[in-house]
Amino acid sequence: MRARPLLLSSLLVLGLNLGLTATPALADAPPQWQPDTAADHSAESQREIGLAHANRQAYDQALKWLESAAEAGNARAKVNLGYFHQEGLGMDPDGPQALDWYERAVKAGRTDHATRVAWAYLEGDWVTPDRATAEHWFQVAIDAGHHEAHLGIGSVLLSDVVGSGNTELAERAQAHFEAALEAGLDMGSYYLARMYREGIGIEPDPERALDYLYLGARSADTQINAPMQAWLAEMYYAGEGMDEADKVEAASWAWLAAANGHPDGERLVEAIGAELSEGERDEARERAWRRAGGE
Structure with a gap:
């Protein structure tokens, strides 16, 4: 992206x-x-x-x-x-x-x-x-002072890193994304979460990835929040970056991703929901509703 x-x-x-x-x-x-x-x-x-x-x-x-x-x-x-x-x-x-x-x-x-x-x-x-x-x-x-340019050059550098694994370029990309995020551009959290989750040019760190995913998942921009909500659903389902998996929490984020139009949202809702009881599904929907209301 x-x-x-x-x-x-x-x-x-x-x-x-x-x-x-x-x-x-x-x-x-x-x-x-x-x-x-x-x-x-x-x-x-x-x-x-x-x-x-x-x-x-x-x-x-x-x-x-x-x-x-x-x-x-x-x-x-x-x-x-x-x-x-x-x-x-x-x-x-x-x-x-x-x-x-x-x-x-x-x-x-x-x-x-x-x-x-x-x-x-x-x-x-x-x-x-x-x-x-x-x-x-x-x-x-x-x-x-046009901070969107940090995202532009950062995304270019990140593409270079994907193809080369160059850690120096990864550091430069990371610095640009952090600068964008500090300037209020939520898209910076998307790239940082991806770098830490996938280990692009840096050591994978799912806990750090979660920190950035939480930031982006609460963005007002559905182009940013929806994919990050889907990622959170996947991570909670698998227990990435946490002590244990939480399928109810995973379903909650999946419902938000689906509501915000992400193509993986409905798939995740169906797949995760099939493993939950009716009460658990109700709890997941309740959490999603609270978050959508501005938690």
Whole structure:
């Protein structure tokens, strides 16, 4: 489970809405681009005019205004231009040019897009894959306080460790996941639990794995809590990291995983539940209900 950037959809670029509603002054007739006209507007105003044209699908005009805004130093316009080139709005799609605009946006202050650039270099989106350059952009994001980049580079390092067993890389990955968790990103607990449970580059430590699983299992994000609830069910069933197995507790976590949509949840509920008495099943459901209510 890698922490990938959010998918771009519609006219959204990582939270930046290209379908921005025009201001009342521009709602009726955004001006046509002319050098003299552009000079009368601030860079942000030029960007808004460009977006007003984009809303009307007048992409030629939109591009002129956005390029003018970008030349005037508007970082948000550079992000918009990246999306235009990526999606081929008013032109043929041009991935390398899109990436160039995203890089310019980051350098102009939109460091929230540095992780996007990092993944492009890592996975070869529009450019020859370049691991060193990808790590550079992840670090740019981290230095700017975008902690999701810890998850990005950490997951990359963890993949390296799975293939090599390199303990030095494991230590680096672990440090990134711990930093992400300290910054409030629950996904960090997922990776740390996995490392300790499976012994990826470190000595297996089921008790430490349980500590991180408890953290993640209580996350408000079902993409994080559901798999970790399923893992807890498996560990309680097998008695991993504890003195003895507890099938009632295992069933309780399995019910939570199933309720949160994890594909293993129903399987675990059925398999574990078949070994319990009716009273034990009732107790497991009661525990799951209490936890779901905010225990």
